[in-house]
Amino acid sequence: MKRNWSLLIAIILVLTTLAGCTGxxxxxxxxxxxxxxxxxTQNSEKKVNEFNWEVPDKTIEINFYSGxxxxxxxxxxQAELQKYILEKFNVKLNNIVYxxxxxxxxxxxxxxxxxxxxxxxxxxxxxxxxIDQGKAVEIGQYIDKLGPxxxxxxxxxxxxxxSEDGKLYMLPKYWGLxxxxxxxxxxxxxxxxxxxxxxxxxxxQYYEILKQMQATHPKNAKGEKTxxxxxxxxxxxxxxxxLAGMWGLQNGYKVSPxxxxxxxxxxxxxxxxxxxxxxxxxxxxxxxxxxxxxxxxWKAKFSSERIIGHIGWWWQSWNAGHEVWQxxxxxxxxxxxxxxxxxKASGVEKAYLSPKNARSGSFTIITDKAKNPEDxxxxxxxSITDIGTRLIGWGAPNQPDSVWKYENGKWSWxxxxxxxxxxxxxxYDNSDKLGQNYLMLVEGQGTMKDDGKSTIWFDxxxxxxxxxxxxxxxxLKDTIYDNSMGSITIPANDPLSxxxxxxxxxxxxxxxxxxxxxxxxxxxxxxNDMKEKLNxxxxxxxxxxxxxxxxxxxxxxx
Numbered sequence: 001m002k003r004n005w006s007l008l009i010a011i012i013l014v015l016t017t018l019a020g021c022t023g024x025x026x027x028x029x030x031x032x033x034x035x036x037x038x039x040x041t042q043n044s045e046k047k048v049n050e051f052n053w054e055v056p057d058k059t060i061e062i063n064f065y066s067g068x069x070x071x072x073x074x075x076x077x078q079a080e081l082q083k084y085i086l087e088k089f090n091v092k093l094n095n096i097v098y099x100x101x102x103x104x105x106x107x108x109x110x111x112x113x114x115x116x117x118x119x120x121x122x123x124x125x126x127x128x129x130x131i132d133q134g135k136a137v138e139i140g141q142y143i144d145k146l147g148p149x150x151x152x153x154x155x156x157x158x159x160x161x162x163s164e165d166g167k168l169y170m171l172p173k174y175w176g177l178x179x180x181x182x183x184x185x186x187x188x189x190x191x192x193x194x195x196x197x198x199x200x201x202x203x204x205q206y207y208e209i210l211k212q213m214q215a216t217h218p219k220n221a222k223g224e225k226t227x228x229x230x231x232x233x234x235x236x237x238x239x240x241x242x243l244a245g246m247w248g249l250q251n252g253y254k255v256s257p258x259x260x261x262x263x264x265x266x267x268x269x270x271x272x273x274x275x276x277x278x279x280x281x282x283x284x285x286x287x288x289x290x291x292x293x294x295x296x297x298w299k300a301k302f303s304s305e306r307i308i309g310h311i312g313w314w315w316q317s318w319n320a321g322h323e324v325w326q327x328x329x330x331x332x333x334x335x336x337x338x339x340x341x342x343x344k345a346s347g348v349e350k351a352y353l354s355p356k357n358a359r360s361g362s363f364t365i366i367t368d369k370a371k372n373p374e375d376x377x378x379x380x381x382x383s384i385t386d387i388g389t390r391l392i393g394w395g396a397p398n399q400p401d402s403v404w405k406y407e408n409g410k411w412s413w414x415x416x417x418x419x420x421x422x423x424x425x426x427x428y429d430n431s432d433k434l435g436q437n438y439l440m441l442v443e444g445q446g447t448m449k450d451d452g453k454s455t456i457w458f459d460x461x462x463x464x465x466x467x468x469x470x471x472x473x474x475x476l477k478d479t480i481y482d483n484s485m486g487s488i489t490i491p492a493n494d495p496l497s498x499x500x501x502x503x504x505x506x507x508x509x510x511x512x513x514x515x516x517x518x519x520x521x522x523x524x525x526x527x528n529d530m531k532e533k534l535n536x537x538x539x540x541x542x543x544x545x546x547x548x549x550x551x552x553x554x555x556x557x558x
Contacts, residue, residue, distance in 0.1 A: 050406065051391070053089050053382055060375045061092045064118035064364075064441065068105070069097035074438065081435030084396035091379055093439045110135065117370035120173060120362070120441055127170045127363045129492035131163075136365040140168035142377040149381045153444065157359050160557070171380065172360030176446020177484075178455055180463065181476035182354040183242040184340035186310040186317040188213065193335065203246055203276050203343050210309040214285055220305040229280055230287035230307045232298045232316075234508045239311050240264065243273045245352040247345045251483050259551040261486070263539055265507070265531050271524075272345065277515045278523045291512040299324075314340045314472060322424070334424075340472040342479050353476065355483035364441050380441055386448040387411070393443065393456030395434030403434065403458055413461075421459050422466045431458065485553045488546050496545055499538035507534065 047055045074097045086092050096116055098105050106126065109115035110133060119130070130136045140162070143150050150171065151158060157175065162168050185206055191213050200206050210228040217226055232238045241252045247269035248254075254262040254269065264270035280286040287307060289297065295316075301307050302320035310317050317338035326332045344351040364380075366373050382388045390404065390411065391397070397406040403417035420426040432438075436458055448454040455461060463469040490497045510530035517523035 049088055050409070051088070051382070051387060055088075055090050056375070057090075059086070059090050059092055060372075060379060061094070062118055062376055062379060062441075063094045063096055063116040064120050065096045065098075065105075065109075065116050066119075066440075067097060067102040067121045068100060070099055071097055073432075077432040078435045078438040080399075080433060081392075081395050081439055084399070085391075085439070089379075089382075093379075095438055115367060115369060117367055118364065118376060118441065119367060120364040122170070122363045122365065123361055123489050124170075124363060125489040125492045125497060127365055130365055130367065131169045132493055135368050136169045137368060137370060137373050138167050138169055139171070139366055139373065139377060140166075142374055143168065146374060146377045147381045149385050150377075150442070153384050153449070160359055161363075170363040170365050171442045172363055172444075173440050173442050174362050174445045175358065175360040176444035177356045177358040177482060178446050178457070178460070179356075179480055180354075180460055180473060181314055181340065181480055182356075183245070183312060184314050184353055184472070184476055184479070185242075185246075185343045186312075186314075186338040187341055188308060189337050189339045190333070190335045191217070191308075192339075201344055202346050203243075203273075204346075206309070206341075206343050207276070207280060211283070211285065213308050217305070217308070222304065224304070224306055226306050226308055227287040228283075228285035229290075229309045229311070230293065230298060230301065231290035232293050232295055232312065233291055235291055236508050236511055238313075240273070240511070241355075242311050242353055243276070244269065245355075245479070246343045246348070247273055248348040248350060248352065250352045250481065250486055251355040253486065253546070255486060255550070259547060259554050261543055261546045261550055263534075263543055265534055265539065266543070269345075271527055274511065274514050274527055275520070275523060278517055278520075281516050282518070286515075291508065310338065314476075319428075323428070326425070337468065339468070339475070341475050351479045352481050353479035355481060355486070357484050357487040358446065358482060359484045359487065361487050361489070384442045384444070386450040386454070389443040389448065389456050390454065392439055393437055394458050395431075395436050401430065401434065417458075418462060421462050424466065424468055426459065428459075485550055485557060486546075488549045490542070490545060494545075496538070496541060500542055502537050503534055503539055503542065506537065510534070 047057075049055055074095055078093075078095050082093055102121070103126075106115075106119075106129075110130070115135075122130070127136070154161075154172070154175065157172070161170055161172065185203075187206070187209065192209070195209070195212065198209060200209055207228065214226055214228050219225060244252050244264045249264055249267065249269055252264050254264070254267050256262075264273070277286070287293070287301070289301075293301075298307070299316075299320040302310070302317070303324040317340070322332070322337035325336060329336075342351055342353065366376055370376060383392055387406075390406075394402075394404050396402060397404045397411070403414050405412050405414060417426070417430075437456065443456055445456050453461075460469075463473055490500055507530075510526075510533060514523060514526040514530055517526050
């Protein structure tokens with residue numbers, strides 16, 4: 001029913017006048033207070049938007065640094081969602097990036113004192129560095145008052161983010177466990193089926209198939225040599241943990257039932273996976289640029305059909321393979337693509353290819369530059385909800401290019417967008433345009449609680465209906481595992497942090513030398529030299545630290 005504001009105001013004025021004339025008419029005074037209160041309530045109700053967010057009178061502005069990226073691209077990609085949130089919520093989110101190494105930039109920020117009110121994308125050690133220097137705000141006090149959704153969503157994990165003295169300085173993003181694969185081996189589907197789809201299980205059997213493919217396709221259409229396998233630098237980060245998982249190691253470590261953690265360099269499995277890669281090299285079928293390729297370099301070779309196999313992120317062969325070919329080849333057919341497959345070394349009980357960290361390894365802090373931490377917590381308390389996560393992950397609803405609708409408190413998919421994902425024709429440039437995930441601060445990546453199946457990743461919501469995703473998930477379902485306890489970072493102020501950096505600085509060069517050994521005897525020598533140098537640098541100390549933390553978590557993380 002339409003409210004008659006003129007009548008209401010007139011009544012208030014009359015009552016106020018009567019109260020002023022008598023000076024003693026308590027009943028009239030109470031009546032005026034009641035009506036004024038009713039009007040205030042009505043005005044307040046008008047400020048609650050369709051997402052149940054109480055829109056503030058004054059714009060809340062949250063500037064946050066999220067790491068290294070191209071500033072022009074990020075500004076372009078965040079613009080549409082940024083505008084929508086400002087209009088609907090009166091909240092302005094501004095994702096700040098620099099095309100400078102994250103570690104270097106943060107050190108400069110700390111030294112200069114020039115940094116924004118929020119920093120996200122920190123590992124636990126980096127977050128602790130800001131905490132130790134007094135640059136992070138203690139937020140437990142605000143969450144107790146303003147963060148019921150934060151408490152509800154993070155549930156049992158929340159206590160693990162508190163310091164030993166009961167303080168809370170950081171919140172996770174990308175928390176939660178989504179049981180879909182991340183890493184795998186990849187094989188060219190049309191060439192594989194043309195061979196009669198021979199069975200394979202071990203890395204060696206997989207390589208034999210790649211060799212046969214390379215013999216059939218020794219050069220691409222431009223006459224350039226093809227290779228059985230390549231890599232994206234740094235290979236010890238981008239490929240080795242997945243290779244190690246094929247030999248039964250967990251994210252690069254052999255974990256005993258008692259919780260002892262041994263780095264792959266100090267295991268027989270580590271030698272075997274190096275021997276596997278060395279064989280490909282000695283056969284002349286390993287891309288000679290394996291240890292220097294940047295992603296764009298690798299993608300150019302892959303999309304020009306020079307690389308036959310791949311070990312790494314599942315999406316990489318999609319992005320560099322059929323997603324390119326279907327745009328550039330008018331005769332492209334659906335089966336001209338890579339499929340993702342599991343490999344397991346002989347005698348290994350289980351392959352561990354995709355580690356999951358439900359607790360998260362990426363954190364957000366509010367810095368001492370924040371003038372109103374309460375406002376930031378209010379926003380986080382909304383954005384961490386399931387509907388808030390949809391907004392941040394999927395982009396604005398009800399727009400011409402949206403992937404979802406939101407009306408009368410209910411959401412649904414835009415069928416054309418859903419169909420594009422299912423059919424494998426979705427243009428991921430659209431995801432960037434929508435700002436999907438560009439304004440993330442504390443949102444989770446697991447299945448949402450309100451329906452038990454939605455996830456922040458738009459393209460992962462239809463896996464049971466998308467043919468090739470369904471094949472991938474079926475192939476890799478037994479390779480996914482919860483590595484929350486094994487996800488361990490060393491505090492930045494611990495001397496072991498420097499030790500780890502020294503090891504990281506050496507391992508790529510030392511391992512590449514072992515892989516590119518000319519004989520098996522030379523391989524053995526180079527591998528043992530690598531092991532000796534890294535252990536002398538302090539690798540055993542790293543192993544002990546990780547083992548101690550793991551064992552403590554076995555006791556306390558029940």
